[in-house]
Amino acid sequence: MSTDPLPLLWLHGPPGVGASSVGWEVFSRLGRDGVTTAFADGDRLGLCYPVPDGDTLPLRARALAALWPNLRAAGARGVVMSGVLDGREELDLYAKLLPDAQLMPCRLRVPPEVLRARYLSWGWRPDLAEAAVADALADDDDLGGTCLDLGELGVTEAARLVCEQAVTWDASPADPPAAHWPGASPATEPIIWFSGPTAVGRSTVTRGVFSQLVLPGVPVAYVDVKQLCAVRPAPADPRPLVARNLATLWECYRDAGARVLMVSGGPDSDQDVAAYLAYLPEATPMVFRLHASREALAERVEARGRGTGPKEPGDELHGLDADSLAAVAARAAAEAARMEQADMGDIRIETTGRSVYQTVVEIIQRLSD
Known part of the structure; x- marks a missing residue:
């Protein structure tokens, strides 16, 4: 199994930006092209309660780090992850727990009117929509990596843009390796x-x-x-x-x-x-x-x-x-x-x-x- 850094393309942005939908489409597009790719939904990792120490972020990072050798064994050439990126501290935690990962944050942006329409379509109270949009636009820390303005692009076109601008690993098909699964303690419960x-x-x-x-x-x-x-x-x-x-x-x-x-x-x-x-x-x-x-x-x-x-x-x-x-x-x-x-x-x-x-x-x- 290769020990070269495995790229982790982390699509992030405020709720409503479309990171999950676009991330899945990027993952599917690469898979259709024969590029062995893994997908992780950051919001689905660490679903464990009561939350240890009241903070889901460390558990989410530990969960992905635990899965990482399995994704390598499955022949992944890169991993696409979607979900909120909670600042530099969280990015540093992933770097510590995934020393063989090449972290590639990619901030997604859409116009305020698009965010507003998506919030309202979820059934949110109209009087809270403006505050939610303002909070989303204010949450704009510079975490490095790529920043893409999706405008009003649909999911398919947005994924194409991400593939063109942010997928920098070798996107040519390769024969999948024979899987050599790393060990894990058996679940007895x-x-x-x-x-x-x-x-x-x-x-x-x-x-x-x-x-x-x-x-x-x-x-x-x-x-x-x-x-x-x-x-x-x-x-x-x-x-x-x-x-x-x-x-x-x-x-x-x-x-x-x-x-x-x-x-x-x-x-x-x-x-x-x-x-x-x-x-x-x-x-x-x-x-x-x-x-x-x-x-x-x-x-x-x-x-x-x-x-x-x-x-x-x-x-x-x-x-x-x-x-x-x-x-x-x-x-x-x-x-x-x-x-x-x-x-x-x-x-x-x-x-x-x-x-x-x-x-x-x-x-x-x-x-x-």
Whole structure:
């Protein structure tokens, strides 16, 4: 495995600047071009409560540093990360914990009217929008690296500009190396894993359960499998990378005090569970399978296509045309039928005709039994 510095392109700026969406598109664009690239959403690292010492920034940095050898082993030529960069002190912390990384901060800017429109589209109180825009424009520390004015560019064009101006590593395709996974202590505590077909609401439900456990002070961590295998071109079998990253992050979060791990996405069959356990020999996952009817799945696919609900980096349904969404809905229904026939998972949760809150309440009750 190479010991040359691995570039970390950190797209940052105020909320609403589009760093997550643009970062995912940069990552996807490089992957489509055959350049093995990893993606990390800074806002999704360090989701562990109670927060150690009340500060998520050190844990977020430690989490990325723990994953770094795995990303190298997967053949990454560079890592794209999005998220707020909280000043020089945080940048120095990453430099300390990632001595073999080439830190490349890239500040993104958009006009005030674009920020204002995005804030208002989120349902923020109109009277707070102006103050939020003013705060965002005032937060303009010079952290070096590249600064790009995106103007009113869409995500695709903004990503093209970032690739042209900020991606300075070798962007030519290369044969992926054979992965030699670094060691990680096995996770021995139970893992609560949420599975189900496309668009059933795994991420939304998992976050809901996570938040309900956080409120009474349960020491809990949250991981989304999509973030665990954000390497493109994707490995032929992503399960080894997912399992290694999961074990690595869980060790990091356990050291921070977490005793419950919530995982969104992942095993699509009991055979998948067995494949993950080959790399997590001490783990004892409890798999909740979320189910929905064909009609409910079609409604949720269509809603995702319209962009309603939480905005997720890399949501591949957003913006699809009607025919493409219908094809996704048909695939989701087939996935649900296959899982149903196989009676996949440990506990089946019906979500048809139920709110997310009702589903979360049932799961909390099941966990309490």
